[in-house]
Amino acid sequence: MDVRRKNTAYILAFTFVAAVAFIYLLISIALVPYWQGLSGNEIQAWWSGPFTRFSILMVPLHLLSIVMGIYSYVLHRKEEKPFNLLWLLAIITLLICQAFNFGLHGAVYNPALQSGSLDASAALEVFDKWSFYHHIRTASICLSLLVLIIIGIRFKSSFK
8 A cells, every 4th residue: 555645644634633623622612611601592693693604614624534534544444453443443433523513413403503493491401412412522533533643653653
């Protein structure tokens, strides 16, 4: 297998996963506490305004992280067993994150909050669920990033 292709795939997968992890951590640290101080109607206004513009950036990042993660795994799957298992763990945790992202956030919680049709208490309830699952997807993407870092450090001789 072409080593240059493997290196490029790893670097791109790491870059996109790191970008998503950074944004999720930023949301967890800065935005979730801010949103928790808002009323249900204010949360819906925020979701239907600035948040929709933010999601325009996130969708390509998510898709690129998935594509490059899977591509990197395919290129590296025939490596020695511990290396292969780390790649498998990285891709599984990445896909768990993306399942939460597209399955719950993109299909259920974000549209409900963007609709502006919920009463204030229902909006707060939906936001609480959104926040809980956001922390799960953040932990998942951070685990994926950590595994990619371990791959890069532990097997750096494989990337030369």
